[in-house]
Amino acid sequence: MIRFEGITKRYDQQTVISDISFEIEKGELVVIIGSSGCGKTTLLKIVNRLIRPTSGRVYINGADTAAQDEIELRRNIGYVIQQTGLFPHMTVRENIEIIPRLKRVNRADVEARSVELMRMVGLDPAQFLDRYPSQLSGGQQQRVGVARAFACDPEVILMDEPFSALDPLTRVQLQDELADLQARVRKTIVFVTHDMDEAVKIADRICLIHEGGVVQYDTVEAVMKYPANEFVADFIGRNRIWSSPAFIRARDIMIQTPVCASADTTVMRCIERMRTRKVDSLLITGENMRMLGIISAREMQTCEDRGVPVSRVMRRQFEKVSPDENIVEVLQIVNRGGLSAVPVLDEAGTVVGLITRSSLLTTLSRPYLDETEAATS
Template sequence: MITFEGVSKTYPDGFRAVKSMDFTIEEGEFIVFIGPSGCGKTTTMKMINRLIPYTEGTIRIKGKDITGENPVELRRNIGYVIQQVGLFPHYTIEQNISLVPELKGWSAAKRKERACELLELIGLDPDTFASRYPRELSGGQQQRVGVARALAADPEIVLMDEPFGALDPITREQLQDELLRLQKTVRKTIVFVTHDMDEALKLADRIAILKNGEVVQFDTPEKLLREPAHGFVEEFIGRNRIYQNPDFITVNEIMRENPVTALASLSPARALSLMRKRRTDTLLVGDEQAKLVGIVSAYDLQAKLEQIQTIEEVCVPAQSVLPVSGTAKDALLAITDAKFGILPVVDENNRIAGIVTRSSLLTVFADQWAGGKEVI
């Protein structure tokens, strides 16, 4: 979709803000540029719609050199969202959203329909908000309108320059969630500039970390956290994020393999013997294909030892189950509601793959924390 080939930006005084960048952004990707102040992230983004001209190399959009495009038309076909929102105060919300479609010659009826559609998409009732003015909206609502305006002419590419930077933390997190929801619906190619690493990790499909006008590492959040290219990336991301982020610790890393399992037809006496031998107070019950049926506790078995013939009679369904594709964050959220404090882990066919317990979670995070500590 967007290709940089040896792209540089040198100012008349000789300062090179961007140095020989080579990368490709695929269609539908959510890309984040991040780095310290003055690293060239905003300059790089603004070169895509030629708000800043580059001095060397080539930028192509869908294979076409953008220098061959009319810059006004190029910008009208690329959505743009800035931190200060930039809504026209004397225009209604509907008029603000309809600005680019009007410039592109859309009919009044089509503009109105599109504005109402986008207001609904961003969670603002058209009957309530379309006729209001920017001053009548909160900062978060104005920023939503800014996003809607960028999407108004249905561009394939949307550039976002620190759009949530001026908002309070709660509103910022809400809008991040809203943007992720929108992206699942509209699937645009988004280039997003931020200075907030947590925001980048939350939103991006891939993150480009810039330093002194160069791309130091361009990878998925998972790879950046697990395989930082060198010391600068590790320092910029933060060692605590690298070692402790539960979003990027997989269930496979925290589960105990070969949990104690039994068929539902097992007698309670034999089940208790097995539990004593394996030093556990719970059994995972599976069928002949090792598919999860439920959980049995030693307490329930002891209480009804003389009244039951098989453990199936005291087996209870697992209230919370983890897929093998899950993360430590999933486990942390589910463990509080887990029956007997354990989380069975199953594969895509519901076969038992392992088990996560409170103690295994604590052990992993203690090890991660210890690994991330600096030795003094």
């Protein structure tokens, strides 16, 4: 959808952006993030040609933006900046309708669209359309800013730190609403911020920029779990993931090589295996590691004939989780069933891992232990 190709921007001798190339997929919300002065706003403004790159090209839908009429290009790209972006001498209605009117869109259509847009951003059209920006709160002004960006129903919307001047409560509220809105309309949104919490909240992908280059461009989850280098890890904060438990998945915390036994192993051998491996339950598998049942040490102790295959005595009904379930769901399952362990199975029913109470404890204690380490070192 939007492809950056070798974008470089130099002012005199100072290089602000050096050779950035990446592609933004249609319908994704990509957050460009970095500390101030890293070139993120410059990169955004290169998209709608407010800034001309020293070299490199930006393609939107395969078309080179440099070859297009810049006025036409900008009218087809929504643009939201901090609240000063609204025209103070125009009413909310005039602000929203300015570009459609300049494009000479049918008057009735424009008016209907304004009402629709106001509802979309959660403002009562009757109450707010004829007010001036100065009569609105910061949050309301920003909603109008978003409404204006959607006026011509653009495919691409650029947002330059739109919420940074708002109070924390309003900011969080608008972030949530933007995420909801994006889930409905699926526009291609490029969002610049320096706030990692904001990025985690709204982004599909994060593009982390440092000293004019892309350090990491990946999904939010991947950036948090697999930071490309020390800088990324520091920037996002090492314990960041703990504030978004939805990103901690079963596959991240499971024991990857659980102790298993095939269905025709005798109970005797199973007990032996548990003893040597120091575990209190065994996963019983069939062909290709397909999970058939589970058996605990206590259940085997009560078994009288220890020569029979374990498949006769194992439990065939058991709780399980998929690798993509998050830690909250796993905890719920473990607590509900009072389980000591829960197997992780893929769609085919193959054993991929095991989560035990002790592996959960290890995982959950990590942020606190990390902190103590950091404090003592």
